[in-house]
Amino acid sequence: MPGVPDPNRRSDATRRAILTAAIDLLGEVGYPKLTIEGIARTAGVGKQTIYRWWASKGSLIFEAFLAFAGDGETAALPDTGDLAADLKLVLRATVDELDDPRYDKAMRAMHVEIVNDHLLAGEYVARLEKPMRELKKERLRAAQRVGQLAEDVELEVAIDMLFGPVLNRWLQRTGPLTHDYVDQVVDTALRGLKPRKP
Amino acid sequence: MPGVPDPNRRSDATRRAILTAAIDLLGEVGYPKLTIEGIARTAGVGKQTIYRWWASKGSLIFEAFLAFAGDGETAALPDTGDLAADLKLVLRATVDELDDPRYDKAMRAMHVEIVNDHLLAGEYVARLEKPMRELKKERLRAAQRVGQLAEDVELEVAIDMLFGPVLNRWLQRTGPLTHDYVDQVVDTALRGLKPRKP
Known part of the structure; x- marks a missing residue:
């Protein structure tokens, strides 16, 4: 009508x-x-x-963050054929996002809720962390196929080593979050993840 | 009197x-x-x-955590001559500590405060994170001297890669915190940090 x-x-x-x-x-x-x-x-x-x-401030903030960060818009990681360059691109973009005060505050608020709330943490993993992790894994598998990453690398651990340090440094404020820093993280992690020369 | x-x-x-x-x-x-x-x-x-x-709940919690975790009692990392074994020992002990509900809750409370409070985060870095980081660096330097770690490894980044994943997984609850997991982190990180064979 x-x-x-x-x-x-x-x-x-x-x-x-x-x-x-x-x-x-x-x-x-x-x-x-x-x-x-x-x-x-x-x-x-x-x-x-x-x-x-919403049952609590926590669940409202959680959904506000998801909407703000673009829920469901998770895109595949770039694949130019150069794993190191692609990872640096993604991590530099993360650093730039966290440099935006609105994004920084929203993401800190969400983390405070996750730290204290088991259920919300489960929702965070299911709705954001796990889908993102799958996209990262796909990029690493593609690198394995073209011989840029060793076959026997444990992908879960590789992802934690590549993407964890930036999150940690931001959350704990242990040092400046710069493009230089993420480049170093990628280079240092990949030293050991590349296939060994025969 | x-x-x-x-x-x-x-x-x-x-x-x-x-x-x-x-x-x-x-x-x-x-x-x-x-x-x-x-x-x-x-x-x-x-x-x-x-x-x-104390000016706030945050600063009280912060000092309570420091006292609980043994402020000023930071001890050097073990050095048995086997870097991988020593790192696994330390990280397994961290996992065991975080498995204690009192320690877990105290450390989560401290993190919530740090995430939102710049000044407290600065105090955390100065009083706990930095002294601990120096001890980790000393252990890595000793490994460099005996040829178990490459000379050109950026120690700051190596520490973030070795010790960050456990903290992350605990804080974000992205997966189970087990001895197996920390062993994998150490083995995966060290693959690339060892000196290259000539």
């Missing part, structure tokens, strides 16, 4: 408004001061609307 | 009681439900006593 608003569409728009408000407010006030009240006010909805959809 | 209590000693005992209460209560109720009120009650002191020494 024309003229009658679609309740599903309206509620989608409200959800999106709430998720956007959460990220915006987070960027302004930081995670410790972020409240459901504040998000409701910013989104122009009642607190009860938020509680109808 | 005998019989007159030493105010410094008394205040040391009170501090220790507060730090212990913080760790005990954390183990019971978890970080999100931990309050200064609860810690004061458990320690048998007034809230004002706590606020006199």
Whole structure:
């Protein structure tokens, strides 16, 4: 019936408004001061609307982060035929993303929730970490096929060694996150992962 | 003067009681439900006593963790002459520590604070991360001297690759933390860090 608003569409728009408000407010006030009240006010909805959809600040923040980071838009890693160059490209892009204060704050907020919440951590692994890991594995398998990575490398561990250090340094603030640093990580890790010369 | 209590000693005992209460209560109720009120009650002191020494729950938790983990007791890494075996020993011990719920909860609480607080992160690096990193570097330098590690390895990056994956997997809960896993990390990392055969 024309003229009658679609309740599903309206509620989608409200959800999106709430998720956007959460990220915006987070960027302004930081995670410790972020409240459901504040998000409701910013989104122009009642607190009860938020509680109808999310059980806690943690689950709201988690979904806001997924939406912000582009849920479901996970793309394959580049494959130019040069594994080291492709890995450096991806990790440099990660460093650039983390340099954006909105992204930095949203990702820190999500991590705080994961650190303390088993269930949310499981959702994070299932919805974000595992799909990303599969794409990384595919790129490493392609490198194995063309002889740029040894056949007997444990791919799970290789991924942890290549992608873990950047995340750690960012999370713990143990050193500057630069393109130089990620280049060194890739070069150092790949020394041992390349096939041995006969 | 005998019989007159030493105010410094008394205040040391009170501090220790507060730090212990913080760790005990954390183990019971978890970080999100931990309050200064609860810690004061458990320690048998007034809230004002706590606020006199610590500006926030974060700085109290941080010091409680340092005391619990043995502040200043950082010991050199074992050196049996076999780098791989020594690294596995240290990392297996870390896995065992993190398997203790009290240690796990205290370390998670400290990380939550570090993730959101620049100043506390700086203190963490200065008081815990950097001294530990120096000890790791010393062990790697000894391995370089006896030809078990290549001369041109960037030690900072090598440390991130050897010790980062365990921390990551624990913090993000991306997989089981086992002795097998840390053995694989050490073996995979060292493949590339050993001197090349001439």
